[in-house]
Amino acid sequence: MDYSRIFKPDSVAIIGASRDETKRGFRAVSTLLEERYEGAIYPVNPREKRILGLRCYPSVLAVKEKIDLALITLPADKVLNAVYECGEKGVAGVIIIAGGFGEIGNLGKSKEVELVETAKKYGMRIIGPNTSGFINVGINLDLVGIKDVPKGKIALLTQSGNIALHMITEAKLKSMSGFSYYVGVGNEADLQFYEYLKFFADDPDTNTILMYVEGLRNGREFLKQAYNTTLKKPVVMLKSGRSSSGKMAVGSHTGALAGISEVARNAFRRVGIINIEKSEELFPVAESLSSLPPIKNNNVAVLADGGGHATISADTLTDLGVNIPVLSAETQKKLKAILPNNANVSNPVDVAGGTDSDPGVFAECAKILISDPNVGGILIAGLFGGYGIRFAEKLKFAEEDAAHRMGKMVEKYKKPIVLQSLYNFAKPHSLDLLRYYGIPVYDSLDIACKVISSLSAYGIYLDSYHKKTNFVMKWGAKARKKGEKIIEKAYLDKRNVLLEHEAKELLKEHKIVVKSEKVVKSADEAVNFSKGKPLGVALKIVSPDILHKSDAGGVKLNLKTEDEIRNGFNEIIENAGKYKFEPDIRGVLVSEMVRPGTEVIIGTKFDDQFGPVIMFGIGGILVEVVKDVSFRVLPIQKYEANRMISEIKSSPILDGVRGQPQVDKKALVNLLVTVSDIVEAYPQIREMDLNPVILREDGFDIVDARIILNEP
Numbered sequence: 159m160d161y162s163r164i165f166k167p168d169s170v171a172i173i174g175a176s177r178d179e180t181k182r183g184f185r186a187v188s189t190l191l192e193e194r195y196e197g198a199i200y201p202v203n204p205r206e207k208r209i210l211g212l213r214c215y216p217s218v219l220a221v222k223e224k225i226d227l228a229l230i231t232l233p234a235d236k237v238l239n240a241v242y243e244c245g246e247k248g249v250a251g252v253i254i255i256a257g258g259f260g261e262i263g264n265l266g267k268s269k270e271v272e273l274v275e276t277a278k279k280y281g282m283r284i285i286g287p288n289t290s291g292f293i294n295v296g297i298n299l300d301l302v303g304i305k306d307v308p309k310g311k312i313a314l315l316t317q318s319g320n321i322a323l324h325m326i327t328e329a330k331l332k333s334m335s336g337f338s339y340y341v342g343v344g345n346e347a348d349l350q351f352y353e354y355l356k357f358f359a360d361d362p363d364t365n366t367i368l369m370y371v372e373g374l375r376n377g378r379e380f381l382k383q384a385y386n387t388t389l390k391k392p393v394v395m396l397k398s399g400r401s402s403s404g405k406m407a408v409g410s411h412t413g414a415l416a417g418i419s420e421v422a423r424n425a426f427r428r429v430g431i432i433n434i435e436k437s438e439e440l441f442p443v444a445e446s447l448s449s450l451p452p453i454k455n456n457n458v459a460v461l462a463d464g465g466g467h468a469t470i471s472a473d474t475l476t477d478l479g480v481n482i483p484v485l486s487a488e489t490q491k492k493l494k495a496i497l498p499n500n501a502n503v504s505n506p507v508d509v510a511g512g513t514d515s516d517p518g519v520f521a522e523c524a525k526i527l528i529s530d531p532n533v534g535g536i537l538i539a540g541l542f543g544g545y546g547i548r549f550a551e552k553l554k555f556a557e558e559d560a561a562h563r564m565g566k567m568v569e570k571y572k573k574p575i576v577l578q579s580l581y582n583f584a585k586p587h588s589l590d591l592l593r594y595y596g597i598p599v600y601d602s603l604d605i606a607c608k609v610i611s612s613l614s615a616y617g618i619y620l621d622s623y624h625k626k627t628n629f630v631m632k633w634g635a636k637a638r639k640k641g642e643k644i645i646e647k648a649y650l651d652k653r654n655v656l657l658e659h660e661a662k663e664l665l666k667e668h669k670i671v672v673k674s675e676k677v678v679k680s681a682d683e684a685v686n687f688s689k690g691k692p693l694g695v696a697l698k699i700v701s702p703d704i705l706h707k708s709d710a711g712g713v714k715l716n717l718k719t720e721d722e723i724r725n726g727f728n729e730i731i732e733n734a735g736k737y738k739f740e741p742d743i744r745g746v747l748v749s750e751m752v753r754p755g756t757e758v759i760i761g762t763k764f765d766d767q768f769g770p771v772i773m774f775g776i777g778g779i780l781v782e783v784v785k786d787v788s789f790r791v792l793p794i795q796k797y798e799a800n801r802m803i804s805e806i807k808s809s810p811i812l813d814g815v816r817g818q819p820q821v822d823k824k825a826l827v828n829l830l831v832t833v834s835d836i837v838e839a840y841p842q843i844r845e846m847d848l849n850p851v852i853l854r855e856d857g858f859d860i861v862d863a864r865i866i867l868n869e870p
């Protein structure tokens with residue numbers, strides 16, 4: 159697909175063009191003329207001859223010239239015919255403004271499907287429906303109606319016209335940054351977020367992508383593309399729908415799958431996307447990533463002209479995961495030479511009045527800090543920009559000179575400087591000079607710190623990019639014949655759940671060690687199997703009709719004597735009969751008891767947005783109460799397995815506490831990766847639950863295993 163015909167069109171048709179100034183069809187034509195769009199404009203309306211001096215056509219089919227892009231401003235019930243005519247004409251793409259499709263329910267979804275199927279017949283693509291429109295700022299193509307969009311290098315993708323207006327207004331009022339494109343993604347009926355990422359990844363007019371997302375139609379394809387895009391340019395995202403009420407609002411607005419879970423948040427972080435939680439942080443973070451180099455080592459120096467700003471900055475950055483290192487002796491020596499004796503020069507640096515009579519000292523301090531090899535970036539906080547206002551007007555010239563010097567430092571050292579100023583509201587020229595050099599300036603210290611942490615997060619990602627997986631599932635590549643036969647046997651038995659011993663057999667096929675066990679038909683067999691097992695045995699009912707064995711009284715533990723085993727066997731069989739009428743009992747599983755250790759859970763499931771995901775956490779009977787777990791989209795490698803382990807709050811327990819030995823983390827990592835391989839090997843697996851897994855210093859034991867299959 160030649161996306162350039164859609165995003166950089168030489169000609170545009172306005173279907174539903176109007177002479178009524180209140181109609182979208184009028185505003186679209188008038189905006190294109192006012193903004194001096196560089197291409198050809200073809201208004202389409204069978205009832206009009208001319209609109210705003212342009213010839214009006216009864217249909218796109220009446221236009222002899224080539225049409226690249228069409229904006230359809232018609233009501234929902236007239237859109238399908240317009241799409242058909244555009245296809246016949248050979249239009250590359252259409253933008254559908256109207257709502258009343260997938261966002262309203264099943265009837266609207268069926269109409270949406272019909273639109274997409276019609277477009278596909280002609281190789282034509284759809285933006286929307288239910289979209290606010292599209293803007294290419296570089297060629298003055300405005301099909302939204304927002305005038306004077308500032309030009310820059312940020313591509314804006316949103317599912318909310320109001321969010322787009324907010325971002326554009328903020329850029330106008332508070333920044334020298336601007337936009338290359340705006341796309342109102344709408345319902346994603348055809349063109350989806352990942353396809354826009356693909357285009358903007360290679361677009362020379364774009365260096366940062368800013369996204370407001372309510373729902374993703376195809377989460378895994380999005381991750382695959384983001385994995386490639388973020389290596390070339392940063393992607394900043396605000397994902398709404400975290401709360402139950404938020405999900406309801408999103409669902410009514412776009413009709414797309416909503417909500418952000420820990421699965422999504424970790425997945426986005428893993429492909430280098432900068433996650434934003436607050437709307438006021440969205441544009442500042444995108445702006446900074448667009449104009450500044452990333453922080454390469456997560457080490458930041460704070461430079462402030464007051465102890466309060468210095469301390470708050472250091473605390474906030476630390477909370478955000480940024481390192482505030484103690485400065486080297488050489489750097490501290492240089493700072494002491496130009497600052498008062500009471501200045502703090504360790505980091506955060508408090509100039510302690512050393513800049514009151516000469517704000518140029520800020521530039522001297524910044525130069526000392528930015529030239530330190532251990533410093534990756536600088537946050538300046540406090541009065542800079544206001545010295546000419548607070549102290550003496552003549553100081554504004556020194557501030558402007560300092561701004562020039564700091565701006566050139568960013569370019570020379572390839573390290574970012576971010577500034578928070580109490581006097582940003584006054585719009586002094588010195589702060590505009592900083593913005594000219596790409597140094598962003600903020601009123602809020604919290605936002606400035608968030609910007610710094612985002613620059614650091616992107617730098618960390620670029621440094622570890624090679625350790626990440628690309629989310630491509632090589633289905634069946636590592637499957638084994640015996641494993642396939644185990645699954646096939648369950649399907650032939652009209653089951654979509656593997657019995658516990660079958661699940662463990664599948665694990666053993668992939669070199670996962672499981673304690674010896676046997677399905678027996680009698681108490682005598684159980685007794686014979688238990689001989690020579692000093693820790694005793696566990697008995698569990700084996701029945702496709704009884705999945706929750708404990709609830710049915712189908713589990714007996716720590717049985718050592720012959721009488722205990724016989725009585726336990728008989729009780730389990732009796733309990734099964736009481737639990738369910740005439741259950742299909744295949745026998746009793748006799749398993750060797752295992753030594754105690756730390757209980758964890760490893761599980762997999764199929765996520766609606768991203769496909770197979772894996773979970774790790776503290777296990778046992780309290781797993782659903784404690785909820786101390788971490789998630790990853792599959793497949794994973796050792797790098798991500800290690801990160802999963804370190805992320806849970808109870809991770810220190812695995813390192814050994816109160817005299818307990820450290821567990822075998824290497825074995826645990828290998829187990830997580832092997833579980834990932836198993837899910838990839840058998841696409842029939844929908845869920846897997848290993849709980850508990852007993853971790854010890856010399857390996858692990860899988861006490862229980864459950865595998866649920868997709869319907870055959």
